[in-house]
Amino acid sequence: MYLLREIRRRFSAPLATLVNNDDIDPLLEMILSSQDAKFGDYQANCAMPLGKRLGESPREIAQRIISQLEIDDLCQTPEVAGPGFINVSLHDDWMVQQLQKLVHDPELGIRKISQPRTYVVDFSSPNVAKPMHVGHIRSTVIGDALCRTLRFLGHRVISDNHLGDWGTQFGMIIYGYKHFRDETAYAAKPIVELSRLYRLVRRLMDFHEGCADLSGIKQEIEKQQALLSQQETAAGEKPNKHTKKQLRSLRDKLDGLIERRDSILTLVSEVEADPQIGTLAEDHADIARNVLAETAKLHEGDNENRELWEQFLPHCRADIQRVYKRLDIQFDHELGESFYHDRLGAVVDNFEERGMARVSDGAVCVFLEGFDTPMIIRKQDGAFLYATTDLATIAFRSETWNPDAMLYVVDHRQGEHFDKLFETARQWGHDSLEFQHISFGTVLGSDGKPFKTRSGDTVGLEGLLDEAESKALDVVLQNNLGAELDDQQCQQVAKVVGMGALKYSDLSHNRTSDYVFSYDKMLSLRGNTATYCQYAYARTQSIFARGEVDVDALRQSSVTLRLHESAERRLGLELLRFPDAVASVADDYRPNLLTNYLFELANCFATFFEACPVLKAVNEEDRQSRLLLCDLTGRVLRQGLALLGIDVVDKM
Ligand code: ARG
DSSP states (O other), X not given: OOHHHHHHHHHHHXXXXXXXXXXXHHHHTTEEEOXXXXXXXXXXXXXXXHHHHHTSOHHHHHHHHHHHOOOTTTBSXXXXXXXXXXXXXXXXXXHHHXXXXXXXXXXXXXXXXXXXXXXXXXXXXXXXXXXXXXXXXXXXXXXXXHXXXXXXXXXXXXXXXXXXXXXXXXXXXHHHHHHHOOHHHHHXXXXXXXXXXXXXXXXXXXXXXXXXXXXXXXXXXXXXXXXXXXXXXXXXXXXXXXXXXXXXXXXXXXXXXHHHHHHHHHHHHHHHHOHHHHHHHHXXXXXXXXXXXXXXXXXXXXXXXXXXXXXXXXXHHHHHHHXXXXXXXXXXXXXXXXXXGGGHHHHHHXXXXXXXXXXXXXXXXXXXXXXXXXXXXXXXXXXXXXXXXXXXXXXXXXXXXXXXXXXXXXXXXXXXXXXXXXXXXXXXXXXXXEEEEEEEOOEEOTTSSBOBOTTSOBOBHHHHHHHHHHHHHHHHHHHOTTXXXXXXXXXXXXXXXXXXXXXXXXXXXXXXXXXXXOHHHHTOSSSSSHHHHHHHHHHHHHHHHHTTOOHHHHHHSOOOOOOOSHHHHHHHHHHHTHHHHHHHHXXXXXXXXXXXXHHHHHHHHHHHHHHSOSTTOXXXXXXXXXXXXXXXXXXXXXXXXXXXXXXXXXXX
């Protein structure tokens, strides 16, 4: 039973007598769980805006709503409080009845959706041939949690890892392989050698690009500095708000330029200090152009490059699979960009035939209303683009799976690309499909800047997983003072705790905001962390172990739940809210609504555990009832975490 939804449903009838149908939903959204038990279990705040709108007293409106509300089976007669709040308190008997149903319900109150939709979820989608880095964690973890949640609700979900396996990075390793390879190293560990080649080529390209940009950047810095000091003088001692804002944005711009200049200078001095790489840089001055030429040859079907690509790709794929395995992430399909390459010409032809695209400056463009720049689908030199592949992908997915929705879990910087892509796809005929860019913010370091290693490199994903596991091991060892777990068990628990911490800390932030990465925070035993929820789960299990409770027999017995103590009732209420929490994730594609819920549930359990002795309850009825509450809590925690791709352990 979706409790909040049910309550809102009941309110919709009386509201329909007051406002137009279109105006009901926003009013229903003002019915929420109460922040404080003294205002009941749920509170409706819709009478206040209604009073204003209808020119009547909100308290009277509230009374009118209540008089028409049919809700006696769930709760006591709602009360009007303060200026016109409607407080709803569930009947204890009704709660007991509902909880009792959960005991035998493997879905924990979640009814499978009656009209399932088909979702294609495009997530993770790294560019292979370069190691996965911290930037990939968010898409991977959020996408996986959404797939699991939508499936659990009863939808058909097709996950597709749209690998970048056809882009410039292959031109880079092909170039690297042709010029710089170490044969022995490649034979021993191909992927290690390929990553080295990638990094080397990247460095040489950055060096030349940096050198080419440097003087321009220096000039720009001088210009901006002059402008800034001019404006500072003009602004005087006490600049107004607007001027302050202008000055700040100028300073930010200047800081960005200085940062870029400094990173170029560092790179230049590093290259100059290393004669070997210095010579390579000299000998490969045209590297950027040649890399593009290698990529173009690959795309045109050149035999040698094609063979190299076929040789490299399995190594690259195996490399990322290792990461997915550790994170317990599977895809239904991994149709990378290369899968679509021979469909791209037809896409462009189709746009041209239909008069939806036209040539401008030699490039084939789709002009869209509301956008400053067109969407280019073929470049002047004949090359296709990221956007062309995405259009071919949409066509293929539509034909193959006939989905209702396509979700793209990709960072916010690609927002404009997706806005244009979706608009183009709609005009192309995919207008009944729901397209969603599930955008997310950046992972930041403790300095508030994008998370980098001390030397300024991006942080590799595997290293991150290793570190999370090793820090988790510290936590486990500290907690294992009674040495209940042997070494091997500690290692096993550390894996579960480490991966859980990493995933949860990512999922628990509102996805659209940036967040600061911190191992200490994510592994804290207190606070909104996986570790805290996993610990609550382990506690439920340890009660059964200590009390030698036969859980199956307990569930089968005719124990009646009791919600006499306020902590028992509060926990019971929270357990009944699980379906709403899961459904809310799907409404807005926000896994943090589920982490919030699990944190609250773990808190309610902690309060209950403090206030209500379980194994030492004063009578057998309470003992049995409390054991059943522990069992339900454990099951909801385990299931809720599983929807986020997080495992639990019985002891930690
Ligand atoms: N490979 C791309 C990148 O790393 C992300 C792909 C996202 N999916 C898509 N269909 N465009 O930026």
